[in-house]
Amino acid sequence: MQFQTQISIHQSNYDIKYGDKILSIGSCFSEHLADILGDLKYDILKNPFGITFNPISIFSCIKRCIIGNSLLEEELIKTGNLWAHHDFHGSFNKINPQAFVENANISIQNANAFLKKVDFVIITLGTSLVYRLLSNKEIVNNCHKLPSNHFEQHSLSVEEIANCLKELISNISDHADKKVNFVLALSPVRYIKDGLIENQKSKASCLIAIHQICDQLDNVNYFPSYELVLDELRDYRFYKEDMVHPSAVAVKHVSEKFMDYYFNESESTLRNEITKIRNSLNHRPLHKDDPAFVEFQNNLLKKMELLEKKYPELSFELEKKQLI
Numbered sequence: 001m002q003f004q005t006q007i008s009i010h011q012s013n014y015d016i017k018y019g020d021k022i023l024s025i026g027s028c029f030s031e032h033l034a035d036i037l038g039d040l041k042y043d044i045l046k047n048p049f050g051i052t053f054n055p056i057s058i059f060s061c062i063k064r065c066i067i068g069n070s071l072l073e074e075e076l077i078k079t080g081n082l083w084a085h086h087d088f089h090g091s092f093n094k095i096n097p098q099a100f101v102e103n104a105n106i107s108i109q110n111a112n113a114f115l116k117k118v119d120f121v122i123i124t125l126g127t128s129l130v131y132r133l134l135s136n137k138e139i140v141n142n143c144h145k146l147p148s149n150h151f152e153q154h155s156l157s158v159e160e161i162a163n164c165l166k167e168l169i170s171n172i173s174d175h176a177d178k179k180v181n182f183v184l185a186l187s188p189v190r191y192i193k194d195g196l197i198e199n200q201k202s203k204a205s206c207l208i209a210i211h212q213i214c215d216q217l218d219n220v221n222y223f224p225s226y227e228l229v230l231d232e233l234r235d236y237r238f239y240k241e242d243m244v245h246p247s248a249v250a251v252k253h254v255s256e257k258f259m260d261y262y263f264n265e266s267e268s269t270l271r272n273e274i275t276k277i278r279n280s281l282n283h284r285p286l287h288k289d290d291p292a293f294v295e296f297q298n299n300l301l302k303k304m305e306l307l308e309k310k311y312p313e314l315s316f317e318l319e320k321k322q323l324i
Contacts (some may be wrong), residue, residue: 007224007232014181015264018042019313020119023111025061027053027126027187029225033258034170034252039142041274041314043159048111049104049141050089053116053126053191055164055206057141060087062168065111066175066257071104079144086133086140093144118176123168124225126187128156128193128205153194155202161209169213182220183262184210188229188254190244223261249282270311277303281322297323 016022016037034046049061066085076083082093083100094100130139131151143151157166165184173180186207191199200238203226214222229238229246236243238250246254257294263271280300285293301323304316 005231005234007257008226009141009261012221012262014219014262016042016120017264018261018267018311021045021114021117022120023118023121024115024122024124025052026058026124026185027051028124028189029185029187029251029254030122030124033124033255036255039274039278040271041316043313045111047089048107049087050091052089052141054128054130054141054156055125055161055168055209056130056139057087058123059126059164059168059171060139060141062115062171062253065108066110066115066171068109070108071101073101076100076188077144077146078146080144084142084144086138086142086144088098089142090144106287114171115175115212116177118172118180119178120181120183121169121172122183122185122187122223123165123217124187125206125210126163126189127191127199128161128202129191129198130154130156156205158205158208161206161266162212165209165213166216168271169217172218179219182217183223184214184220185223186210188226188246188250192244215267223258225254225258256291270307273307277307277316277319281319 002063006166020043022034022037022042024030024037024044024046026047028051031046031051034044037044038046039216047061052058052061076085076097078084080094081094083097084090084093085100085104088104092100092104094103100184130153131143132139132154134150135154137275141156169182172182186203190196191202199324203258207226210222214220233246233250233253238247238253239245240247259271281298282297294302301320304319308314308316
């Protein structure tokens with residue numbers, strides 16, 4: 001008997017290969033996916049401004065990175081004991097404003113150079129509900145726990161989202177020195193602060209806009225991360241205790257589907273070898289000075305060096321440090 005509704009995903013017209021530069025930007029799924037691809041040694045940049053939830057803020061991030069416009073200290077705000085910026089996720093916040101600016105500008109410059117050479121861009125929308133600063137009417141990515149009377153809530157229309165995505169794709173394509181392929185996805189994370197009905201309305205607007213763009217552009221594809229969790233898994237056991245975020249099992253399932261859909265099949269053996277190395281690195285012996293464990297580490301080091309020699313685009317520098 002069939003106990004699960006299966007999402008039909010056809011093979012993509014383009015695939016991800018080692019040596020490609022990949023940007024993953026947007027909501028939480030973009031972070032999870034970037035971490036998995038990074039572990040597999042793909043050249044990936046994730047969220048230059050940290051997790052970014054709405055399409056307007058994603059576009060603001062990309063525009064600043066493409067222009068290479070450095071952040072100035074006077075643009076920061078104070079929240080509690082920390083300095084922050086409304087375009088940046090709270091993970092960037094610092095006690096020292098100079099440290100914030102320095103860290104943010106390094107991220108902007110790195111993204112500027114990366115976007116020039118990018119091959120593949122994954123954009124995950126989280127919500128169409130946005131917050132505008134009453135002082136200047138600008139949409140923010142993060143309110144940083146400032147009082148609610150500083151903001152007004154606004155629901156982006158399907159047209160606003162579609163126009164934003166179109167501009168975003170156009171800006172990246174114009175900046176890059178080659179043709180760029182795009183994947184649009186909708187986050188399965190449920191934003192329930194305003195209620196489940198508002199969450200569904202918000203997701204629906206994003207979804208309609210995403211498909212409008214996919215229908216218009218041949219280098220833009222839709223990946224059904226939202227449907228995989230909501231329809232294929234469809235059970236609260238695939239959520240964390242907060243009943244909002246997908247569990248680790250759900251994230252793994254969606255990521256494996258993504259890899260089946262977009263990864264170059266001819267490189268599956270290499271991915272398996274890298275996975276074996278990472279699993280071996282997680283081995284924790286009772287006695288580190290055991291000769292058998294020392295030999296195990298030496299063999300692991302040789303495997304990494306052989307792969308680096310065979311595939312110059314790979315680097316295991318961080319993993320080698322774990323063996324020291």
